[in-house]
Amino acid sequence: MAATLLPTLSPAVSRAAAAFLLLRRGPAKSLPSTLRHFVASVSSSSPATPSPAIRPPSTVASSSTVARATHARRDLLMLGIETSCDDTAAAVVRGDGEILSQVVSSQADLLARYGGVAPKMAEEAHALVIDQVVQKALDDAKLSGSDLSAVAVTVGPGLSLCLRVGVHKARQVAKSFGLPIVGVHHMEAHALVSRLVNKDLDFPFLALLISGGHNLLVLAHSLGQYVQLGTTIDDAIGEAYDKTARWLGLDMRKGGGPALEELALDGDPDAVKFRVPMRQHKDCNFSYAGLKTQVRLAIESKNLSTDDIPISSASEEDRQSRANIAASFQRVAVLHLEERCQRAVEWALKIEPSIKYFVVSGGVASNKYVRTRLNQVAENNRLQLVSPPPSLCTDNVLHRRHDCLDWD
Ligand code: ADP
């Protein structure tokens, strides 16, 4: 199987960065138990007790070693590993936030071929490349395992078969070099990575996390202290982008979201009147399943042969119809975000009037239209929008490819 190594600021960077923050605080009650365990294992003086989910390595660096390293932040070197879904990623980040290396082996080929992530196939693809990805991250950083201070790894949420590959590798590295492991919550990492690029970003802040699997509105009080204001009751916005792109016959190798964003530039956003979801629900939750159905019906009603004819072979008229659907979908999908975010800002400011920042992260946050519209929501409420550069939001940055390797 051919896999592609993409040097990019990957989720593994988020994991490593989040892990630094976790190392700098005590165990937090609101963290998942596995994560709490690992935070505890590196920050308390008592010996680590094994967690039933993921046991710590047999050799764990003493807390005083970690504490000393924590003071000398430039000396801290964290390896981050991420295998929660469809990409195998590793990065090395220094304690002062400098990213020394980042490597992603993309499963974009599999995604394009099968139209979604099949957990067993994704697990096998991770297992095939994980050793090389981690080794390349160390080589690019000009380090060996013995230089590291700790290993950070995504422990969830994600596909359990896939998560296990990363955790297994993290334990292997940790055991070989006597390092602590820091388990990192996938969504917490998405929220905290913004602090890597915006050093002024301070708690409390409001965060919107939008990806293929998640749609979360969170009030971040402090490290480990989060209040969920809203979530999706069915699909996430990234899933809706991906399905719409597929149904419109777009080239999925670029990633559904980027392909749809590009096509929408040529369409009329008012051409198709899609209903905005959940207007009757005065809360901060999201729903994208109904919008997906509306898109499917619109494609059928226009008799577009999107299943047989890819957009590259479509007639000019057919292409324009598809562009109109793409633009109309995007307008309503993002309007739904805007409406829920406006309410979330109002709720959040009632709870924490000192909020100054609105963080938007996750793969869909790399969309320019999404950023522009959410920036407007932030400005209307005198908040500052903080969104990591697209390369830190997602791992789908195929246009940045400049170092491809074939594993055949
Ligand atoms: P996950 O892998 O957990 O779904 P990621 O943070 O890797 O999350 O984001 C991937 C999702 O982001 C995919 O659904 C993808 O289509 C979407 N995405 C990436 N870039 C864009 C974009 N420019 N516009 C819309 N969606 C995008």
Ligand code: MG
């Ligand atoms: Mg992904």
